[in-house]
Structures are given as structure tokens and as C-alpha cells.
Amino acid sequence: MFTQILAIVFVLGVIVLIHEWGHFISARSIGIAVQEFAVGLGPAIWKRQGKSTLYSVRCIPFGGYCLFNSELEGEDRKGRPLSIVNRKALSKAYICVAGPVMNFLLAAVLFTVVFSFIGVPVAYEAVIGEVQPDSPAAEGGMLPGDRVLSIGGEALESWSDLSRVLAAYRNEESVEFHIQRGAEGLILEVKPRLNEEEDRVLIGVIVDQRRAVVEKVSPWRGVRLGLSQTFIMMGALLEAIAHMATGRISVSENISGPVALAQVIMETASTGLSNTLFLTAFLSVNLGIMNLLPLPALDGGKIIMYAVELIRRKPLKLEVEGWINVVGFVLLISLMVILTFKDIFQLFT
Numbered sequence: 001m002f003t004q005i006l007a008i009v010f011v012l013g014v015i016v017l018i019h020e021w022g023h024f025i026s027a028r029s030i031g032i033a034v035q036e037f038a039v040g041l042g043p044a045i046w047k048r049q050g051k052s053t054l055y056s057v058r059c060i061p062f063g064g065y066c067l068f069n070s071e072l073e074g075e076d077r078k079g080r081p082l083s084i085v086n087r088k089a090l091s092k093a094y095i096c097v098a099g100p101v102m103n104f105l106l107a108a109v110l111f112t113v114v115f116s117f118i119g120v121p122v123a124y125e126a127v128i129g130e131v132q133p134d135s136p137a138a139e140g141g142m143l144p145g146d147r148v149l150s151i152g153g154e155a156l157e158s159w160s161d162l163s164r165v166l167a168a169y170r171n172e173e174s175v176e177f178h179i180q181r182g183a184e185g186l187i188l189e190v191k192p193r194l195n196e197e198e199d200r201v202l203i204g205v206i207v208d209q210r211r212a213v214v215e216k217v218s219p220w221r222g223v224r225l226g227l228s229q230t231f232i233m234m235g236a237l238l239e240a241i242a243h244m245a246t247g248r249i250s251v252s253e254n255i256s257g258p259v260a261l262a263q264v265i266m267e268t269a270s271t272g273l274s275n276t277l278f279l280t281a282f283l284s285v286n287l288g289i290m291n292l293l294p295l296p297a298l299d300g301g302k303i304i305m306y307a308v309e310l311i312r313r314k315p316l317k318l319e320v321e322g323w324i325n326v327v328g329f330v331l332l333i334s335l336m337v338i339l340t341f342k343d344i345f346q347l348f349t
Contacts, residue, residue, distance in 0.1 A: 007269035007276060008262050009061050013039060015103060015284040016064040019291070022102030023066040024053075026095045031076035032084050036067040070318065085318065089306040096299040096306070103288030108223075108230045110281035115229075116222030118274045119214030124159040127208040135204020140177070140190035142205060147180040159207045166201040170194050209271035233285045241289070257339025259347065296328025 017039050024037050033052055038044075040058035047056045058064075072083040084092060114120060126148040131137045148156050151165045152175050169175050169192050179186040192201045217225065243249040261283075268279045291299040305324065309315045316324075 004266035004269050008265045011265050011276070011280045011283060012061045012261075014280060015106065015287050016040070016061075018102045018106045018284070019099045019287060020064045020066050022098040022100070023095055026098035027066065027068070027084065030087075030091055030094070031078060031080040031082065032087065032091070032095070033069065033072055033082040034066050035069040035072075036065075038067070039064045085315070089309040089315070093303050093306040096302045097292075099299055100288035100291050103284045103291075104230055104234065107233070107281040107284045107288075108226045110226075110277050110284070111229045112219070112222045112226030114274055114277050114281075115217050115225045116219045117216070118277070119216040120274065121209075121212035122215045123213040124207045124209065125211035125213065126156040126159050126162060127211040128205045129208030129210070130206040132204035132206070135202075136191050136193055137203045137205045140188045140203075141186075142177070142179065142188060142190070142203075143181065144208070145181070148177060149180055149185075150178040152176055158213070162205075163200065166192055166203065170201045209275065212272070212274070214274065230281070230285060233282060234289060237286060237289045241293075252342070255339065257336060257343045259340055259343035263343075263347070295332075296324045297326075297332055298328065301325075301328055 020037060020039065024034055027034050036054040036056060038056045038058055040061050041063045042058050042060040044056040045059050047054060049055075068084040070083060070085045074082050076082060081087060084095070128137070128142060128144055128146045128148070130144055131142050148162060150156060151162070152169065154165050156162060156165065166175075172192065174189045174191045177188045177190050179188055190203055192203050194200075195202050240249070240254065244251045244254060265276075265279065268275050292303075294300045294304045301324070305316060305321060315321075
């Protein structure tokens, strides 16, 4: 349990940290002062005052921020205003874009690490990870950790052979499974069931994803695959958002809150480092895409305001910009609360 909680802190902490770091380094690269660089929300559990920036880690590992002082006066060594509000629209838009871009770069790096140094699963050993209650496997005496050596006398080389071999026994009363349990060999009688909806013969077992046969590629090919996978994932997420916007797929069924997210991270962490890093990369792309949506309080909403400023050739009033951000923030928090209750309801039902 401790390892799974640690995984939640790591996954969410990394993607938020890299996002806010993108805003931070882009602001500093053009001489804009950052008042506070925070990872997490709520009360601070760690603080350190730098030369011009307060660095903090806060107790809730969801979110983070770069705080700019709109009332700051003065200029840097190159004569540029230190305050972000006194900068041109393109400079402010550049800072907004930098956060999501860093998320995309993080995803590409993580995918590269998985492809080149950890390896991706190309097959799974025929080892049972979970036995579903009241299933043929449970009734036949199968247990998690059992290795399936053969079915009806036909040997299994990998987990993918299980479905193929079982397909020949859709009309059989029972089938002999040769099982290795620890150092002991067992013969179990199992009665397969035909799932007519899927037209598959099932016994009610799930693979142990920790027993993966992995394959690695060269670092150069890993970089290319990492970039390719990142762009593929970006396209898939944009397509999903477009389908939700047009009603082709359900919004409520495809959006989850922090409780469901934490549950997914915990379940994935139990299957190994490769899957955890893959999920981290996916969530990093997700965070980057979601922040570019043209909604108030998000980076995309701010970019829209700066585009209006560019067209008008003068910035919006600080009061107007502030109210837009406040309204957007309230809507986002409200959505988060609703999704949290939805997650909890689904968890118990």
C-alpha cells in the first residue's frame, strides 16, 4: 500500500513539476520575475527562499503554480519589465505554451526510457494474476500465481496461447489443466464457459502483468518511437475531446476525477515500473492537452486573452482578466468536486 501511495505522489508530482517548471524557465529566460514556484496545493510543507523566488512544496499533490507579482516594479539588466503584466502579449503567450510543451517533452523522454532501457511487453508468461470469483477457474481450484503448463495435453508457450487453445473446447464438459504451483505439479479439471456475446471460451482468469517478456530497442530508435508515441497519443486525445464535444461519445463516461485517477495509478504501479512510466507519460500528455483547451483559468484560455490583446493592441483591464480567471477557477473546482463524488459513487457501486 505504501508503494502505491508513493506511486501516486511520484506520478502526479512529476507531471505537475515539469509543467510548472516549463512556465518558470520560460519566464526567467525573458527576464520576468517569479514570486513563488509551488508544487502541490494547500498549506506548505517545505519552503525555501531563493534569490528572487520562493520555492515551496505543498501538502496536496494535485496541481501547482507559478505565482507572478502583477504589482512588481523595476526592470532587469536588459531593461525589460520584471512584471508579467507589463510585457507584450506574445511574451505572455510564450510562457503559457511552455508548460504544456514541457509535458509533451516529458512524455517523449519517458517513452524513450521504456522502449530503450526497460523494454515493452511483447508477450506474457502463462501465469495467473487473478482468479475471478465464481468462475470455472475458481471452481476448478486455480489460484493466483499458478503457471499453466498445458491444456488438454497441448503445451502453452505464453499467455496468448491460452485463448487459442481454449477455443477448441467450447463444447467440452471439462478440460485437464496441467498447473505448476510452486515446485508442485497439479492436474485440475476445469469446465470452460462460452461467452456468447464475445463468442469466446472463458475460464475467468487474468494474466499476471508482472510476468512480461520484454523487448528493448536501440536508444536512437527509442527516441524516434518515443516521439512517435507522444504524437500518436496527442492525436488520440484530441480526437476523443472532439468526439465528446460533438456528442459522439459520452462525456460523463470518459471523464474521471482525482479518486479514479489515484485508483488507476495504484493499480498500474502494482504491475511494474514499465507500465507506471507509460501511464505517467500518458497523463503528462493529457495534462498538456487539457491545459491548452480554450477555457478560462487554463493556459489555453489565457492564450485566447493574449490573442485578443494582440488584436486590440492593448491589454485587457487587470480587473476584467482577474474576474475571467476567477470564474474559470471556480468552474474548474466545481467540476473537480462533481467528478470526485462521481468517482466515490462508482467506487462503492
